[in-house]
Amino acid sequence: MSEPKDYSNLPTMSPLGAPLDWAWLRGAKSEWGVHPKPSPRGLTMLDIASGSYGEVPDHPAHRSMAPRGADIEAGTPDMGYILNDKADVWAENTRELYEEAVARQWSATRDIPWGELRELDDDVEHAMCQLCTLLTEVEMIAADLPAKWMWRMNHEFIEAKMFLCTQIMDEARHAEVFRKRALANGGGLLLSRNGATSLLRTIIEAKSYTQATALMHLLGEGFVLDLFRMGELIAPSDVEKRIFRMCMQDEARHVAYGTMHIRYSVEHDPDVAEEIHEALDHGEMVLTEFGTAPDVSTALAVLLAGGVEHVEDKGFPLSLEMTKKQFTSYLARCERAGISRVERTKIPLDLLGIDIESIRSAGRAA
Amino acid sequence: MRIDSLPFFAALAAEMNSHPERYQPLGEADMDVVVVMRDEPERPFAVRCAFEGIRCEHVVEVDADSPCEYRLDGPRAAWQAMFDDIAARGRATGLQTINSLALLGDDIRLGGSDPMGLDKFSRFNQTLQEFFDGASRVLAMEVAP
Numbered sequence: 001m002s003e004p005k006d007y008s009n010l011p012t013m014s015p016l017g018a019p020l021d022w023a024w025l026r027g028a029k030s031e032w033g034v035h036p037k038p039s040p041r042g043l044t045m046l047d048i049a050s051g052s053y054g055e056v057p058d059h060p061a062h063r064s065m066a067p068r069g070a071d072i073e074a075g076t077p078d079m080g081y082i083l084n085d086k087a088d089v090w091a092e093n094t095r096e097l098y099e100e101a102v103a104r105q106w107s108a109t110r111d112i113p114w115g116e117l118r119e120l121d122d123d124v125e126h127a128m129c130q131l132c133t134l135l136t137e138v139e140m141i142a143a144d145l146p147a148k149w150m151w152r153m154n155h156e157f158i159e160a161k162m163f164l165c166t167q168i169m170d171e172a173r174h175a176e177v178f179r180k181r182a183l184a185n186g187g188g189l190l191l192s193r194n195g196a197t198s199l200l201r202t203i204i205e206a207k208s209y210t211q212a213t214a215l216m217h218l219l220g221e222g223f224v225l226d227l228f229r230m231g232e233l234i235a236p237s238d239v240e241k242r243i244f245r246m247c248m249q250d251e252a253r254h255v256a257y258g259t260m261h262i263r264y265s266v267e268h269d270p271d272v273a274e275e276i277h278e279a280l281d282h283g284e285m286v287l288t289e290f291g292t293a294p295d296v297s298t299a300l301a302v303l304l305a306g307g308v309e310h311v312e313d314k315g316f317p318l319s320l321e322m323t324k325k326q327f328t329s330y331l332a333r334c335e336r337a338g339i340s341r342v343e344r345t346k347i348p349l350d351l352l353g354i355d356i357e358s359i360r361s362a363g364r365a366a
Numbered sequence: 367m368r369i370d371s372l373p374f375f376a377a378l379a380a381e382m383n384s385h386p387e388r389y390q391p392l393g394e395a396d397m398d399v400v401v402v403m404r405d406e407p408e409r410p411f412a413v414r415c416a417f418e419g420i421r422c423e424h425v426v427e428v429d430a431d432s433p434c435e436y437r438l439d440g441p442r443a444a445w446q447a448m449f450d451d452i453a454a455r456g457r458a459t460g461l462q463t464i465n466s467l468a469l470l471g472d473d474i475r476l477g478g479s480d481p482m483g484l485d486k487f488s489r490f491n492q493t494l495q496e497f498f499d500g501a502s503r504v505l506a507m508e509v510a511p
Contacts, residue, residue, distance in 0.1 A: 041394055041419045104393030232466040245492055252488035336481045361479050
């Protein structure tokens with residue numbers, strides 16, 4: 001780095017007579033010369049988390065939009081943040097997930113082979129369109145909810161906010177891709193029932209961000225992630241399979257953030273665990289009502305059966321198997337997040353044939 | 367080339383590493399996967415594939431129960447059927463995609479003790495599928511005169 005110059009004789013007034021401030025050039029107290037080294041994939045957020053710039057305070061002293069690590073002038077206005085503890089929003093994998101999200105963006109316009117859609121039987125097209133109607137509706141909650149909370153998050157937690165921005169973009173794309181699919185093959189949007197909105201309202205009205213993230217990332221998106229995984233069985237053609245796979249990758253990032261955020265939160269503030277349990281007590285009940293709603297379950301069963309002819313001997317049994325996988329994954333993630341639900345949940349684990357020991361081992365893996 | 371062999375997986379890694387243009391659009395992936403193929407129950411073949419960015423940095427033969435982020439474990443015949451489909455069609459199709467196979471779990475099972483590791487199967491699924499699909503070129507080169 002070059003030697004500092006002599007800045008003592010710089011002008012104090014502009015040519016128009018306005019006062020000039022050179023403090024940034026000769027007096028800032030922030031760390032200078034950290035010089036992070038790019039990794040093979042470029043200069044990542046993990047690379048620049050060095051020196052004082054990588055230190056995320058547990059309880060930030062400022063509540064302004066000043067960048068973390070900057071030399072902040074006294075009297076900077078308070079932005080009215082209410083999430084001012086690191087445990088409120090942080091997850092240990094936040095930076096990694098942000099980089100991953102940026103690197104794995106895709107386009108619903110360009111990356112789906114829309115031209116390969118083929119005409120489907122009437123019942124299958126209707127079922128696909130009904131599922132797309134539902135997914136177009138529910139996906140945007142995972143954009144609206146972070147948007148609701150982000151402006152209340154202390155700006156020192158910038159990486160968490162940046163990750164949530166990627167989630168909002170992801171969810172916009174999911175709403176886009178399912179809306180496009182509903183319209184693209186001769187069908188259209190079908191029925192939007194009360195149940196979906198009731199579930200979404202439960203999530204958006206959560207009292208705290210941590211309750212909201214438990215309901216959305218861990219419960220809601222966890223279930224949708226497993227639904228996307230099952231797109232392999234649901235999808236009538238390779239076009240829909242690709243849609244589900246691409247969405248699955250995005251959704252798994254959101255679940256990874258939520259799981260590790262809940263864990264961080266509970267580890268740093270054990271009192272929050274009960275708050276999360278209360279939210280999930282209610283959320284599981286609403287989700288179960290929603291998941292077993294007659295319209296959702298019939299559309300899924302028709303897709304799984306490949307038509308109405310085999311809905312009873314194939315569709316419903318496969319649907320039950322899917323439900324078992326969804327609850328198993330959800331309960332395992334709860335263990336990993338440090339909020340075991342096995343003893344508390346009202347989900348009929350025996351009835352679903354869920355192996356409790358395999359769920360508990362997820363907690364031990366942490 | 368036998369699919370339950372280190373040279374086969376080394377060839378898949380080399381194929382991936384020599385075609386970054388196939389993986390760049392999918393984005394970077396960091397995961398540590400163990401693939402287990404069982405022919406004789408007492409002597410399974412297991413290989414660890416370590417992915418970093420858009421490369422497969424290491425393939426190493428390991429014990430079947432070797433620690434990893436997630437494990438794909440199944441009979442050699444099921445893996446062979448998957449790679450045969452890839453070789454015949456250029457990429458996995460229908461129920462022969464790794465996501466389908468692991469989802470059904472009848473033959474190839476997705477395993478791992480940590481849900482965060484297991485979820486990497488979903489997070490980087492298309493990268494893993496592209497890696498396996500590389501077998502179409504690896505196996506084609508083998509039979510080419």
